[in-house]
Structures are given as C-alpha cells and as structure tokens.
Amino acid sequence: MTALVARGLELRRGPRTVLAGVDVAVRPGELVLLAGRNGAGKSTLLRVLLGVERPAAGQVVLHDRAIGSWPAAARARALAFVPQDTETPFEFTGRELVAMGRHPHRRPGAGLAPDDFAAIDRALAAVDAERFADRSVTTLSGGEQRRIAVARALATEAPLLLLDEPTSNLDLEHALQLVGLLERLARAGRGILVASHDLNLLGARCDRAVLLHDGRVYADGVPTEALADANVAIVFGVAAKPAQGFFPRDYRLPEGVTPDLLR
Amino acid sequence: MSEPLRWWHWLLLPAVLAAALLHLGTGDGPSLAAVLAQWLAPGGNPADAIDQYIVLQIRLPRLVVALCGGAALAMAGTVMQASFRNPLAAPDLVGTAAGAALGGVLAVVSQLADESVLATPLCSLAGAGAVTWLVFALAGSHGRISVAALLLAGVALNTLVGAVTAFAVTFTFANYTASSRLLFWLMGGLDGRTWEHAGITAIGCVLFAAAIAPKARALDLLTLRDDSAYSLGVDAPRVRRWLLWCACGLTACTVANTGGIAFVGLVVPHLARLLVGPLHRRLLPFAAGLGGLLLVGSDLTCQLAPPESNLPLGVVTALLGAPYFLFLLARHRRGEAL
Numbered sequence: 001m002t003a004l005v006a007r008g009l010e011l012r013r014g015p016r017t018v019l020a021g022v023d024v025a026v027r028p029g030e031l032v033l034l035a036g037r038n039g040a041g042k043s044t045l046l047r048v049l050l051g052v053e054r055p056a057a058g059q060v061v062l063h064d065r066a067i068g069s070w071p072a073a074a075r076a077r078a079l080a081f082v083p084q085d086t087e088t089p090f091e092f093t094g095r096e097l098v099a100m101g102r103h104p105h106r107r108p109g110a111g112l113a114p115d116d117f118a119a120i121d122r123a124l125a126a127v128d129a130e131r132f133a134d135r136s137v138t139t140l141s142g143g144e145q146r147r148i149a150v151a152r153a154l155a156t157e158a159p160l161l162l163l164d165e166p167t168s169n170l171d172l173e174h175a176l177q178l179v180g181l182l183e184r185l186a187r188a189g190r191g192i193l194v195a196s197h198d199l200n201l202l203g204a205r206c207d208r209a210v211l212l213h214d215g216r217v218y219a220d221g222v223p224t225e226a227l228a229d230a231n232v233a234i235v236f237g238v239a240a241k242p243a244q245g246f247f248p249r250d251y252r253l254p255e256g257v258t259p260d261l262l263r
Numbered sequence: 264m265s266e267p268l269r270w271w272h273w274l275l276l277p278a279v280l281a282a283a284l285l286h287l288g289t290g291d292g293p294s295l296a297a298v299l300a301q302w303l304a305p306g307g308n309p310a311d312a313i314d315q316y317i318v319l320q321i322r323l324p325r326l327v328v329a330l331c332g333g334a335a336l337a338m339a340g341t342v343m344q345a346s347f348r349n350p351l352a353a354p355d356l357v358g359t360a361a362g363a364a365l366g367g368v369l370a371v372v373s374q375l376a377d378e379s380v381l382a383t384p385l386c387s388l389a390g391a392g393a394v395t396w397l398v399f400a401l402a403g404s405h406g407r408i409s410v411a412a413l414l415l416a417g418v419a420l421n422t423l424v425g426a427v428t429a430f431a432v433t434f435t436f437a438n439y440t441a442s443s444r445l446l447f448w449l450m451g452g453l454d455g456r457t458w459e460h461a462g463i464t465a466i467g468c469v470l471f472a473a474a475i476a477p478k479a480r481a482l483d484l485l486t487l488r489d490d491s492a493y494s495l496g497v498d499a500p501r502v503r504r505w506l507l508w509c510a511c512g513l514t515a516c517t518v519a520n521t522g523g524i525a526f527v528g529l530v531v532p533h534l535a536r537l538l539v540g541p542l543h544r545r546l547l548p549f550a551a552g553l554g555g556l557l558l559v560g561s562d563l564t565c566q567l568a569p570p571e572s573n574l575p576l577g578v579v580t581a582l583l584g585a586p587y588f589l590f591l592l593a594r595h596r597r598g599e600a601l
Contacts, residue, residue, distance in 0.1 A: 052493040072496040081494035088486045089350055090541040100484055108477060156495070222527040
C-alpha cells in the first residue's frame with residue numbers, strides 16, 4: 001500500500017527556521033489534519049512532501065522510495081495536490097482544468113481516452129461541479145474554483161492526496177460536503193493530508209491531527225488528544241475546544257424539512 | 264474536451280492563402296494574374312523571365328519572411344504568456360525583441376554580419392536570451408511573476424537596451440548608407456529580403472515550432488502554479504527554461520530579418536485565445552496562422568501606401584496593435600480576464 005513518510009525534515013529560509021526536524025506520515029485509509037498558526041510551515045511542509053521543495057535535511061519517502069527518485073508521471077499518479085491559491089489567469093473552462101489531472105495518465109501527444117472522460121466526470125460529480133464545469137474558470141467564484149481544483153486532484157486517481165486549505169472560500173454546505181467527500185475517500189482507502197485552519201470542521205472528522213508549532217510537530221495523534229485544550233492554548237494562544245463535533249456528521253436537514261419551514 | 268472547431272475557424276486557411284496570393288501579386292512589376300498566366304503556360308519569353316525573377320526572387324522571399332516571421336512572433340508570444348503565467352508577456356514587452364535588436368545591431372556594427380549570414384541571427388539570439396533571462400531573474404519571486412513586476416522589469420530593460428542600441432547605432436554615423444539602413448531595419452520592414460533571410464526565418468520558425476509542439480500540454484500546465492504543474496508531472500522551471508529558449512529563438516530569427524515588429528507577439532495570442540480558447544494544442548497553430556496573416560496583411564498595407572510615405576512595417580503593426588491593447592484594457596475594466 002502507498003504511504004507517504006517524512007523523517008527529520010529541516011528547512012530554513014534566510015535566518016528563519018521553517019521546518020525543524022519534522023516527522024509526519026500519511027497512510028492509506030486515514031484522513032489527517034495538519035494545523036498550526038499562520039506561518040507555522042504547513043504549506044511549506046506540503047511542498048516538501050510533494051517533492052517540489054527540497055529540505056536541507058531529512059527525507060520524504062513515497063511507497064518505500066525517496067520522493068525525488070520517482071519518475072514524474074508515476075509520482076503524479078501516486079500523489080495529488082490541491083494548492084491554496086487560485087491558479088490560472090487564462091480562461092480555461094472548469095472541465096479543461098480538471099482534464100489536466102489526467103496528464104500523468106496520457107502518453108505524449110495522445111488525446112483523452114474514454115477512461116479519462118469517465119474519471120473527469122466522476123471527479124466533477126464528486127465535488128458537485130458539473131453545473132459550472134463548462135464555464136470559464138475566471139468567471140467562477142472563489143469557492144467554485146476551489147472545487148474545480150479539488151476535482152482536478154481527484155481526476156488523477158492518486159491514492160494519496162495533499163490539500164492546502166481546501167475549505168477556504170467554500171460556503172458551509174460545500175465545506176461540509178467536501179469534508180464528507182474526504183472522509184469517504186479515506187474510508188475507501190486513500191491517504192489524505194489536509195492543511196487547514198478549519199479546526200471545528202475537520203477536527204471532529206479526521207482520524208488524526210498534526211499540530212505544527214515553530215517548525216516542529218507539537219502534537220500528533222487522535223484529534224481529541226492532539227487538539228486538547230492545553231495544546232490548542234499553546235499552539236494558537238486561545239482557549240477553545242475545536243474537536244468536539246460542532247458540525248454533526250449528518251448535517252443535512254431531515255427529509256421533508258426545507259429551509260423555508262425553519263424561518 | 265474543448266469545444267469542437269467551428270466552421271469559421273477553418274476560414275483562417277483560405278484567408279492566409281488569399282493574403283499570400285495578393286501579396287505575391289503586389290508591388291512594382293507584373294500583376295498576379297499575369298504571373299499565374301505565365302506559370303500555367305510554360306515556355307515563356309525573356310520578358311517572362313524578368314517577371315518570374317521579380318516574383319520568385321523578390322516577392323516570394325519577402326512573403327516567406329512575412330508569413331514565417333508573423334507566425335514565429337505569435338508563437339513566441341503565446342509561449343511567453345503561458346510560461347510567465349501572464350497575459351501581458353510578449354517578446355516586445357518583456358525585452359526579448361529589444362535584446363534581439365541589440366544583438367543584430369552589434370553584429371552589424373562589429374562587421375560580424377559581413378562575415379557570415381548567420382552572424383546577425385546568432386547575435387540576435389544571444390541578445391534575446393540574455394535580456395529575457397534578466398527580466399525573468401528580476402521579476403521573479405519564489406517562482407511567481409506578478410504583472411507589475413514583469414512590466415516594471417520589461418520597461419526598465421527595454422529602456423536600457425534601447426539606449427545601448429541607439430548608442431551602438433551612432434558608431435555607424437560615419438557611413439550614411441549603413442546608418443540609414445540600420446535605422447530603417449530597427450523600425451521594421453521587409454524591403455530587400457532575399458532567400459537567405461527567408462531561409463533563416465523559415466528554418467528557425469519550423470525548427471523552434473517543432474521543438475515547442477510536443478510541449479503543448481505542458482504549456483497548459485505551466486499556466487497553473489509551479490507546484491500544481493509539478494504535482495501533475497511537469498517540472499515547471501526546467502520546461503519553462505526550454506520553452507523560453509525556443510521563444511527567444513523564434514523572436515531572434517524573425518527580428519534579425521525583419522527588424523523591430525511591435526505588438527504581433529502580444530496581440531495575436533490574445534486574439535487567437537478569444538477565437539479558439541486557451542488549450543495550446545489548438546492555440547499554437549491558430550496563433551501561428553493568425554500571426555502570419557497579420558504580418559502579410561501589414562506588409563501589404565505598407566506596399567499599397569503612397570511610395571513617398573516609406574511606411575515602415577513596424578509602424579503598421581503598432582497602429583493595428585495599440586487599439587487592440589486599448590480594447591483589452593476596456594475588457595479588463597469591465598472585470599473580464601485579460
């Protein structure tokens with residue numbers, strides 16, 4: 001089974017230590033939350049895990065093989081990524097962007113095969129994006145663009161997913177829907193690491209939480225322990241209880257109950 | 264995945280062909296009908312031979328330079344806009360064309376151009392590569408290049424390189440013929456193009472286009488962030504370097520033979536994207552055709568202008584390009600993407 005394991009990662013940017021001996025692992029079938037203050041090194045850690053940035057020390061191993069030694073297409077089929085920001089200034093449609101997720105599956109010069117079309121449709125359906133998939137991405141809202149980015153990562157069909165703030169810009173319904181999707185993907189065997197500030201939403205739903213603090217892993221464990229009051233107080237400097245399931249797993253309104261009835 | 268080609272997309276082919284035939288029949292000498300009649304009835308007289316010389320040795324190389332040069336500049340602009348992830352990148356704004364012009368001027372001033380026909384394009388390539396690399400280094404920050412940084416670096420280097428070019432031209436002032444020829448070349452034009460010029464432009468255009476074509480899908484991915492492209496199996500910095508070298512090559516092989524041609528590299532990719540969308544498998548050939556059409560049309564305008572006006576080609580392309588730039592600005596103010 002594919003797993004992503006990092007040991008002893010160290011990285012400096014000028015005088016600032018970004019990562020200082022970070023150990024982290026993502027295994028098949030688990031949804032892992034990566035949390036920490038702004039500037040704690042979450043996005044940098046994701047880039048190092050992806051292999052796009054090299055650490056000064058330590059190593060990242062994807063399925064028993066150093067991440068840097070993987071052929072590019074094979075690595076892309078094993079490990080997908082959703083970045084934090086909006087991505088392209090050009091007027092691609094959402095569907096064209098999601099189709100880019102099939103790049104590692106296609107031979108040079110080859111068009112899209114029926115398998116590719118099926119994977120693209122499944123990915124769009126999974127994030128509820130079929131309705132706006134054929135619109136130019138520059139006309140979509142931030143949340144819609146985010147769902148397209150997640151769909152592109154899903155279209156790679158990689159068993160491991162790294163996501164950087166996937167719920168930012170999403171309305172509550174689609175945020176819940178996305179987290180539900182991530183849970184289902186994890187239950188189906190994918191390993192997922194989500195960097196997020198949304199502790200309320202993900203804290204109650206993830207299998208494990210990793211707290212980064214000053215470039216180190218401050219806590220790594222089941223959410224109730226890793227996000228315990230004392231840890232949250234030290235890492236974030238606030239008194240809060242984020243892992244208590246504020247959002248229930250079944251968040252949908254009961255059948256027959258419409259929002260109008262609740263007014 | 265993208266919209267299928269519409270019937271009117273195919274109009275580009277007959278439009279290019281019609282413009283080429285019109286171009287071939289324009290200028291001092293025989294009309295197109297007369298030339299076609301001669302070709303269809305072999306075995307001509309001495310007068311026919313002169314007409315054929317005008318068409319085959321004067322007009323045809325000029326047409327080849329216009330077609331291939333326009334296609335090359337349009338492809339260079341398309342590649343740069345994707346590589347810089349910036350719809351305002353183009354050989355003339357980024358400084359590539361200015362670098363190529365400086366290289367060409369230095370080749371003439373140092374008399375290297377008299378030694379070999381390849382000296383000017385090679386010096387242009389060196390100049391284009393050096394300036395593009397500098398802009399990239401100055402404007403980039405953590406692998407990202409903002410519109411503002413690109414424009415600032417482009418303006419700064421265009422000004423600097425333009426000043427150095429002007430200074431280099433002053434070394435030819437002792438020779439009036441040479442200096443006036445150089446100044447006209449800098450303004451852009453296709454007068455007096457021979458098969459040597461046409462050969463270099465065409466071979467450069469075909470070779471660099473062939474190098475870019477297999478990277479059409481990678482170009483799509485380069486328009487994403489570098490980490491996204493990397494996650495999909497494209498080593499963005501390495502592929503970008505390769506593609507920018509190809510764009511410099513396309514620019515250099517054109518500028519060395521046409522001088523400064525403004526706006527083609529900026530405007531044509533935009534126009535092509537509006538017509539066929541942003542996927543490069545379709546965008547690159549369409550932009551190439553549109554670029555060729557624009558330059559052939561612009562050269563036709565120069566030839567049809569009153570002879571006393573000496574209208575340079577670069578002035579016509581600038582006159583066509585500037586209003587389009589304003590159109591883009593108006594779109595942007597309405598909140599649409601550039």
